[in-house]
Amino acid sequence: MAMTTIKGPAIFLAQYAGDKAPFNSLDSICAWASKLGFKGVQMPSWDGRLFDLKKAAESKSYCDDMKATAAKHGIQVTELSTHLQGQLVAVHPAYDEAFDGFADPKVRGNPKARQEWAVDQLMLAAKASKNMGLTEHATFSGALAWPYFYPWPQRPAGLVETAFDELAKRWKPILDAFDNVGVNVCYEVHPGEDLHDGVTFEMFLERVKNHPRCTILFDPSHFVLQALDYLEYIDIYHERIKMFHVKDAELNPNGRSGVYGGYQKWVDRAGRFRSTGDGQVNFRAIFSKFAQYGFQGWAVLEWECCIKDAEEGAREGAVFIRDHIIRVTEKAFDDFASSGADLEANRRMLGIR
Numbered sequence: 001m002a003m004t005t006i007k008g009p010a011i012f013l014a015q016y017a018g019d020k021a022p023f024n025s026l027d028s029i030c031a032w033a034s035k036l037g038f039k040g041v042q043m044p045s046w047d048g049r050l051f052d053l054k055k056a057a058e059s060k061s062y063c064d065d066m067k068a069t070a071a072k073h074g075i076q077v078t079e080l081s082t083h084l085q086g087q088l089v090a091v092h093p094a095y096d097e098a099f100d101g102f103a104d105p106k107v108r109g110n111p112k113a114r115q116e117w118a119v120d121q122l123m124l125a126a127k128a129s130k131n132m133g134l135t136e137h138a139t140f141s142g143a144l145a146w147p148y149f150y151p152w153p154q155r156p157a158g159l160v161e162t163a164f165d166e167l168a169k170r171w172k173p174i175l176d177a178f179d180n181v182g183v184n185v186c187y188e189v190h191p192g193e194d195l196h197d198g199v200t201f202e203m204f205l206e207r208v209k210n211h212p213r214c215t216i217l218f219d220p221s222h223f224v225l226q227a228l229d230y231l232e233y234i235d236i237y238h239e240r241i242k243m244f245h246v247k248d249a250e251l252n253p254n255g256r257s258g259v260y261g262g263y264q265k266w267v268d269r270a271g272r273f274r275s276t277g278d279g280q281v282n283f284r285a286i287f288s289k290f291a292q293y294g295f296q297g298w299a300v301l302e303w304e305c306c307i308k309d310a311e312e313g314a315r316e317g318a319v320f321i322r323d324h325i326i327r328v329t330e331k332a333f334d335d336f337a338s339s340g341a342d343l344e345a346n347r348r349m350l351g352i353r
Contacts (some may be wrong), residue, residue: 003328008299009321010040010078017047026050030073036317040078058130063131078298081138082125088118090142122174130181141187141195168207175211186217186243215242220281221249227272240295245302248279266306275305275313276320292328
């Protein structure tokens with residue numbers, strides 16, 4: 001496996017898009033990102049202020065225009081995201097009202113129509129990704145079993161298995177559509193999704209028959225909040241990790257609150273997201289592992305923090321990522337002491353006659 005230098009810095013635009021300049025058009029937000037030192041932007045496909053998903057799926061010339069607008073500022077579109085639509089591929093009834101706002105107003109209040117709309121959005125995203133010349137796509141898996149993640153009351157036998165069977169059934173045609181256009185579906189492994197750790201990803205992967213397009217968006221912040229070893233996660237799943245969100249977090253449990261948070265607001269929770277560099281994530285080790293394993297994707301800042309200002313987080317984040325990217329070596333550090341290659345000498349040294 002050849003080592004590679006990770007691409008970046010890039011920034012996920014979902015937390016920044018808004019109605020005021022410079023966040024209300026692709027041109028102005030790319031100019032803003034470029035001035036901060038970003039080289040790429042990850043595009044939220046649901047935000048019409050920046051991107052028209054349907055138009056992108058139908059028109060390569062529209063996509064070429066979007067790429068040209070970004071390139072004018074030295075920016076690449078790194079990936080499209082359907083986090084909100086992916087969430088709606090599978091929604092437990094307990095969350096119907098909470099997630100209805102993610103959908104087109106025409107399908108709200110109608111779970112069946114909402115799911116069909118979500119699937120259609122993913123199908124459009126596959127075509128749009130191809131037209132944009134992209135190879136990865138970011139999304140959520142949705143969740144049917146999440147309300148039962150804690151085994152009390154005792155779960156009926158087969159409940160979780162049935163949920164994952166159904167989840168795989170819903171996603172298989174979508175994965176096939178992405179396979180047809182040569183794009184990986186990168187599920188952000190995230191609490192609130194049925195795919196929220198390694199075990200659940202494996203359960204899903206098995207049910208989609210190890211689908212080649214079933215891959216991972218790695219975000220260490222979600223593992224800090226679960227007290228999960230995010231470095232070993234890379235060791236185990238690096239072949240399936242195709243995207244990387246640079247997002248920080250901290251977990252400071254105490255005598256009153258721990259991983260579950262006590263229903264508190266974010267700033268008061270033991271586990272909370274922090275601006276990049278302000279939390280506990282060992283990014284030096286993460287970037288080293290990605291260089292070691294030949295990760296070919298982008299380092300994408302996803303800013304979420306309950307304390308720091310968003311624009312300050314972006315400014316600091318661009319520098320943080322730039323300073324953590326490892327330019328991989330093209331030669332061995334001890335090449336100076338090489339004695340050259342000599343098969344006969346090697347055989348003599350080993351006592352082989």
